[in-house]
Amino acid sequence: MNAAQMTSALKQKFGSAVLKTKEFRGEHTLVVTLEGAKPLLKYCRDELAFDYLVDVSSLDYMGKEPRFEMVYELYGYGHHQHLRVRAAVAEDVEVPTVSDLWPTADWHEREVYDMMGIKFSGHPDLRRILMWEGYPYFPLRKDFPLEGKPSDMPDIGFTKVAPMADGPFVTSPGVGDTVTREPRSRRPVE
């Protein structure tokens, strides 16, 4: 069974939980409800032999409702098929963990929590993984500025705001051609 057949089989089995299916250049995506996501993922692992969870990631559609979206990338070593499962998540809604289905989801979900602030119910160890415990922000959210925000935890970590204008690696967008946009062209050669 290839990914297209699996997609239609899943759509038949889970019916209203599957909101949309999408195919783009051989990539198959299922958009599902959050409630339907975990039973569907469990079915994918147990019956459709998706034994490898490639990645768990999340998106922030700030200004839209629901705001976030979870993305699960599945792969089967037996049949070499890829499948993507997406589920929209409203703010302050907990997502059921899939770390009991694929142990690798443990750290992936910690990263989603660290960067996006989505909480997972039933996760065995939901701590930050990249930033330190106690860092007050979720840096991959759209309302978090690229240059960061100041924070301070004595003896553990601090952050400051990075300068975004000027500096040796900042180009001038929209100015002339690629040569004059280069940072070095703004500095006279001695």
Add this chain to the structure above:
Amino acid sequence: MIAPADQTLAAYDSKVEGNVIFTKLDAAINWMRKNSMWPMPMGLACCAIEMMAAACSRYDLSRFGAEVMRFSPRQADVMIVAGTVTYKMALAVKRVWDQMPAPKWCIAMGACASSGGMYRSYAVLQGIDQLIPVDVYISGCPPRPEALLEGLMRLQQKIETEHSFVEQKKELIAELTA
């Protein structure tokens, strides 16, 4: 009075030539220090690979007496910060620096350690000089081993000009002159 170190001259005494050298204490101390710098390799990113290359046989840091890479800060006197210092790592770098005995020097190797480099980001410290005093900055992303050697030689030149005895042994001088 002790003359400035850079005006120091060594001279042979004809009667004991070959056995005794007259020099200034500062010059002697500096000469010993600059030819035996023990680096603390703070390798944090790709710059560390170039630092390793500089330490290997082709570029050979030991020609400058800096081949004794010490992974204990207590045995090192020059910290080579080679790579991107994230905020998560920043206080660990500071802690290692604090454990190094004086006199100590710091080389910021590469764009990231010097200024944050291309990482204008919430996660990266914009230059290690915000936390610890840097003696030599080396440009490059990453710098070639030759650039690290040049930086090391610049540091040697800097050490040559230090008033090492007067500045670092103030208590001893006060005791001797009392």
